[in-house]
Each structure stands twice: as C-alpha cells, then as structure tokens.
Amino acid sequence: MTKSARTLYEKIWDAHIVDQRDDGTCLIYIDRHLVHEVTSPQAFEALRLSGRTVRRPDLTLAVPDHNLPTTARTDANGAELPIADKQSAQQLAALRTNAPSFGIRYIDATDREQGIVHVVGPEQGFSLPGATIVCGDSHTACHGGIGALAFGIGTTELEHVLATQTLLLKQSKTMEVRVDGELAPGVTPKDLILHIIGVIGTAGGTGHVIEYRGKVFEDMSIEGRLTVCNMSIEGGARAGLVAPDEKTFAYLKGRPYAPRGADWDKAVAWWKSLATDPGATFDKSVVIDAADVQPTVTWGTSPEDVAPIGSAIPAPESYADPSKQQAVKVSLDYMGLEPGTRLKDIAVEHIFIGSCTNSRIEDIRAAAAVLKGRKKADSVKWAIVVPGSGLVKEQAEAEGLDKIITEAGLEWREPGCSACLAMNPDKVPAGERCASTSNRNFTGRQGPGSRTHLVSPAMAAAAAVTGKLTDVRELTG
Numbered sequence: 001m002t003k004s005a006r007t008l009y010e011k012i013w014d015a016h017i018v019d020q021r022d023d024g025t026c027l028i029y030i031d032r033h034l035v036h037e038v039t040s041p042q043a044f045e046a047l048r049l050s051g052r053t054v055r056r057p058d059l060t061l062a063v064p065d066h067n068l069p070t071t072a073r074t075d076a077n078g079a080e081l082p083i084a085d086k087q088s089a090q091q092l093a094a095l096r097t098n099a100p101s102f103g104i105r106y107i108d109a110t111d112r113e114q115g116i117v118h119v120v121g122p123e124q125g126f127s128l129p130g131a132t133i134v135c136g137d138s139h140t141a142c143h144g145g146i147g148a149l150a151f152g153i154g155t156t157e158l159e160h161v162l163a164t165q166t167l168l169l170k171q172s173k174t175m176e177v178r179v180d181g182e183l184a185p186g187v188t189p190k191d192l193i194l195h196i197i198g199v200i201g202t203a204g205g206t207g208h209v210i211e212y213r214g215k216v217f218e219d220m221s222i223e224g225r226l227t228v229c230n231m232s233i234e235g236g237a238r239a240g241l242v243a244p245d246e247k248t249f250a251y252l253k254g255r256p257y258a259p260r261g262a263d264w265d266k267a268v269a270w271w272k273s274l275a276t277d278p279g280a281t282f283d284k285s286v287v288i289d290a291a292d293v294q295p296t297v298t299w300g301t302s303p304e305d306v307a308p309i310g311s312a313i314p315a316p317e318s319y320a321d322p323s324k325q326q327a328v329k330v331s332l333d334y335m336g337l338e339p340g341t342r343l344k345d346i347a348v349e350h351i352f353i354g355s356c357t358n359s360r361i362e363d364i365r366a367a368a369a370v371l372k373g374r375k376k377a378d379s380v381k382w383a384i385v386v387p388g389s390g391l392v393k394e395q396a397e398a399e400g401l402d403k404i405i406t407e408a409g410l411e412w413r414e415p416g417c418s419a420c421l422a423m424n425p426d427k428v429p430a431g432e433r434c435a436s437t438s439n440r441n442f443t444g445r446q447g448p449g450s451r452t453h454l455v456s457p458a459m460a461a462a463a464a465v466t467g468k469l470t471d472v473r474e475l476t477g
Contacts, residue, residue, distance in 0.1 A: 005279040007174045008243050009209045012149045012274065016132050018166055028169050030161050031131035032148075033060040034117045035104070037067055037095040038423065039136025043159035044098040055165045057103035061126050064092050064109050065116045066423045070386050070413035073110055080110060088424065102162075115389025115415040118142040118356035122226060123389055125255025129244035129271040134161055138233045139356050139439060145226030146252065147244030147274060149209070152233070172238045173283040175208035179216040181290035186473040188366065189224035190358055190437065190456035192216070193231045194296040198306035200286055205237030208284060211276065212242050216290050222251040223362035230357045231439050234303035243275045297343055297469055298441045298454040300331035305441070307343060309459070309471045315339035334443055335451050336431070343469050346453070350434040351376075351383035351410070351464040352446070353457050355420035358437035359388030361395050363457040368401040370461035370475055376409030377467030383410040384426065386418040410464060422447045435463035 003010065018027040040062070047054070054060060067088035074080055083089035092109070099106035107113050113120065117135060121127035121143055129147035134140060136158045143150035157167060177196055197204075210232050217225065225242045232240030249268055252258045259267045294308035305328075307314070316328040316339070332339065337346070353359075353367050364387060376383050385405050387393040393415060396402055402412045419426035420438035422445070428434045430449025437460050438445075441452040453469060462470040 003280075005277040005281075007276045007280045007282060008147070008211050008241050008274055009149065009172070009174055010280075012130055012132065013171055015130070025168060025170050027166050028132060030134055030165050030167055031059065032121070032126060032128070032133045033161050034121055034126070034133065034135035034140070035060060035062040035095070035099065035158075036117050036135070036137065037064045037091040039155050039158060040098065041091060041094040042155045043136075043162060044094070044102065046159045047102070047162060052163045054102040054104060054162045059165065060104045060162065061121070061124070062095055062099035062104050062106045063114060063117045063120050064095055065415075066417045066421070067091055068109055068414075068416040069425050070384070070416045070418045071425070073414055084425070112390040112394065115387070115392065116356045116359060116417055118226075118230065119359060119388030119392065122146055122222070122251075123255070123391060125252050125258030128252065128258065128267070129248055130274050134158075134167065139230050141232040141237070141239045142226050142230035142356055144229035144232065144240040145222060145242055146248050147242060147271065149239055149241065151239045173208045175205055175210045175237065175284040175286070176282040177210050177212050177286045177288070178214040179212070179288045179290050180214040181216065182219070183216060183290050183293060186295055186458070186471075186476060187293050188456040188458060189220060189227045191296040192293050193228045194298065194303070194306045194454060195293045196286075196288065197231065197235045197303045198296070199288060200235050202234060202302055202304045203236045204286075205232065205235040208237050209239045209241060210235065210237045211282070212240060213276070217242050218245070221362055222247055223360040226360070227357055231303070234439060244271045295456065295459055295471055295473065297459065298452070299335065299337060299343065300328065301334055301441055301443050302327070302331065303439070303441060303454065305331060309343050309469065311343060313337050313339050313341045313343070344471065345468065346433070347379065347468045348433040348435045348453065348463050349379070349381045350419075350428050350432060351380060351460050352386070352419040352426070352434055352436040352438065353384070353460050354386030354388065354413075354418050355436075355438035356388065356417070357439045358457050359386060359392065359415075361392050363437065364392065364396045364401050365399070367457040367461040368404040370458050370472060371408040371410065371465065372404050374408055374465040376464050379467040380464055381432075383464045384413050384419065385410055386413045386426075387415050389415050408465070419446055421445060422450075428452070435460045435469060
C-alpha cells in the first residue's frame with residue numbers, strides 16, 4: 001500500500017515497480033542505461049552466447065572514458081593514435097564494436113560529445129529527473145543531482161538490464177541530509193560533501209538513499225548538486241538525490257535527448273510532483289549547519305578521513321573506537337604522515353583537476369580563477385586539468401580558460417577519467433602526493449603506492465601554485 005505522504009525516493013520507486021514479490025523484492029523498470037568500456041564486454045558477450053538482443057537499445061548510451069589516454073588522440077593528419085596498453089585497447093575496441101552491433105548509440109573517443117559517462121548523461125539530457133538510471137560504475141549516483149534515481153550495478157546486472165530493461169531490487173531506506181544557512185566564501189559543494197562524509201562516516205548511508213535538502217542545496221547550481229550526489233556512495237549510500245526544480249528544468253531544456261514541445265510540458269509537470277511531500281518521514285535524518293563547513297581536505301585513505309584545512313592530522317588515540325584507532329594508524333603509515341602535522345604543511349608533487357566529481361565548466365572556472373596571473377610551483381612535478389567532456393572543453397576554450405591554465409604552467413588535456421583511477425597512463429608515482437578533485441583516496445587508487453588528498457577544484461589550484469595543501473581563501477581573500 002502506497003504511503004499518503006512520500007519522499008522523493010519513494011515516489012520514483014513506486015512509479016517504476018513492474019512486479020512485487022511477497023518478500024518485498026521488486027522488479028523495477030530501468031529508464032536509462034549508460035555503458036562504458038570497462039564493465040560491459042562480458043555482458044555483451046553473454047548476450048551473444050545466449051542469443052539475446054538488447055531490449056531497448058534506444059535507452060542505452062555507450063561512451064568510452066576510463067581507459068582513454070587524455071593526451072592527443074589523433075596525429076597531425078587526423079589519424080587516430082593507437083592505445084599503448086593492450087588490455088585498455090581491447091576493452092575500448094570491444095565497446096566500439098559491441099554498441100553499434102546491438103543497435104546502441106556509441107559516442108566515439110574522437111567525437112566532440114565524448115567524455116566521462118557521468119558528465120555526458122546530464123549534458124546530453126539523456127539523464128532526466130524521476131528516471132531510474134544505471135551504469136556499471138559506482139559513481140552513477142552522480143545523476144541524482146538532477147533528481148534521477150541513479151546507482152551503479154555489476155556486470156551480471158548490466159546484462160540483465162540490456163536484455164530486459166529491468167532489475168530485481170529491494171527498496172532502500174530513506175535518509176535526509178539537511179543543510180541550511182549559507183556556505184561561506186571559498187567553501188564549495190566539494191567541501192560540503194567531504195564534510196558530510198566526515199560527519200556520517202563511510203557507513204553512515206549504508207542501506208539508504210540520501211536526499212539532500214535545505215537552503216544550501218536549493219541555492220546550489222546543478223553542477224554543484226551533481227558533485228554532491230556523485231560522492232553519496234563514499235558515504236555508504238545506494239544513491240543520492242536532490243529534488244528537481246526550476247534550475248533543473250532550465251539546465252535540461254533544449255538538450256539533445258530532453259523531451260520537446262508538449263512532451264516537455266508534460267514531463268515538467270510530472271517532475272514538479274516528485275518533491276517530498278510535507279509530512280513525509282525519513283528513516284534517518286542528519287542536520288548540518290552550513291556555517292560549520294570550511295574548505296576541507298582528506299588526510300587518510302578513507303573519504304571519512306577529512307578535516308578543515310586549518311587543522312592538523314588527528315592522533316589515533318583521539319578516536320574512541322579501537323578499530324578506528326587501528327585504521328588511522330595504518331592509514332597514516334601509508335600516507336607517510338605524523339599526528340599533529342598541520343595540513344597546510346603537507347607538500348604535494350602532483351595536481352589533478354578532473355573526474356566525474358569535478359570536471360564540469362563550473363569546476364574549470366573555479367580553478368582558473370585561482371590560477372589567473374599565477375604560476376605553478378617548481379616543486380609540483382605535474383599538474384593536469386582534464387575537462388569532463390569535449391563540450392566542456394570547447395566551452396572552456398571559448399572562455400579562454402585553457403590559456404589561463406596553460407600560462408600558469410598546468411597541462412590542458414582531452415576528456416576522460418584520467419588520474420581518478422589507475423586505469424590509464426595518468427598515474428601518481430608511489431610515495432608521492434596528489435591534490436586531487438576526484439572522489440576516492442583509497443590505497444593505490446591513483447597508482448600503486450600513491451597518496452591522495454581529496455580537495456575542491458579551487459583548493460587543487462591553490463596547491464598547484466604553492467606546492468602544498470593551502471587554504472584557497474589565503475589566495476582569494
């Protein structure tokens with residue numbers, strides 16, 4: 001029986017139930033499916049072996065992103081350059097063959113629309129409010145920034161969606177993260193989601209779908225909402241959601257896959273009905289004051305290992321839980337850090353501005369604003385800025401942001417997942433540090449032995465010019 005007052009998540013869930021078992025497990029209809037080269041080859045091969053077709057190829061979009069180098073993709077004559085890594089080349093070639101052979105639109109590595117799958121989806125209007133969206137990638141939660149119920153799936157589930165356009169799932173619990181007030185100057189959506197994960201922990205959202213509510217999210221840009229929802233998985237949640245509003249509609253209107261004409265009006269009317277009802281209750285609620293959020297950085301190997309930039313590395317003994325004490329000891333040993341060290345005293349050798357968390361035009365602008373008129377510190381070995389898509393790249397270049405970036409001594413690259421994860425040539429050497437705008441600081445995430453500090457684009461740019469973790473407010477006033 002449907003509740004009278006429902007949350008945003010419950011409304012989307014209820015609208016997609018195809019069938020329900022006695023144990024509560026539901027067959028859920030999937031509206032959109034995004035595919036990249038890493039998790040899809042086995043699923044396509046399984047379809048071939050079983051003689052199955054893709055049920056709704058028009059609802060699936062394929063984009064290469066994880067394995068692509070972010071250096072030049074064509075030579076001076078326009079010929080495509082080969083991929084050096086054999087496994088990467090095989091996976092990329094498989095997607096290029098599999099997608100068209102099953103009738104799925106494939107955005108090629110050299111197309112202007114190519115980019116990180118979680119940037120391309122919203123950018124193309126393929127991701128829509130109220131839709132169920134899946135992808136073989138944990139950061140599919142990103143699309144919740146436009147009000148879609150989006151989550152990552154495994155290869156077996158990927159095959160099931162391709163064949164049936166459905167998934168067998170159990171409903172998640174609901175969780176509210178409310179942030180009221182206003183973020184201070186220099187504090188960004190990335191700082192906010194790092195702060196939230198620090199408050200709830202990496203298991204705080206386990207079994208839940210988080211809805212981000214309150215004035216801060218209402219005031220936030222769509223790019224900012226995508227950043228916040230992107231890292232919901234780092235807080236343990238199945239997905240993250242922000243209710244669609246007039247900003248969402250303005251962002252999506254006119255995009256290639258968005259509805260048009262009367263269909264647009266009908267869609268907007270439904271999207272407006274999705275907001276959580278007055279009186280609806282959540283299984284869990286966390287309230288945060290925006291005034292408590294400062295520019296934030298990770299110091300350990302878990303996204304919950306966060307602290308304001310003005311603070312110091314905590315001592316393991318400062319935690320009550322013995323298991324956390326041990327985890328901190330192991331983390332600090334890997335990171336080569338001592339308790340009591342000021343975060344501002346930590347030098348970094350590498351800078352990465354990009355990933356599905358922070359590679360949109362707003363992120364590039366924020367970094368360029370800090371870099372303008374400044375130079376990369378000599379101690380920084382490499383610093384790369386990787387736009388999230390070819391369209392973001394075009395827009396940034398039209399605004400002259402690429403010139404600001406290169407004049408500061410940073411590299412301006414081609415779109416891709418890049419140094420977010422060690423699946424392509426953009427790796428951080430063992431024992432060296434990277435100020436990164438990506439989403440994970442796990443052991444070896446950016447390369448074996450790499451040491452990652454998660455920051456916002458503005459904070460990464462500040463680190464690039466100072467050679468150490470820096471409070472961006474000291475540069476911008």
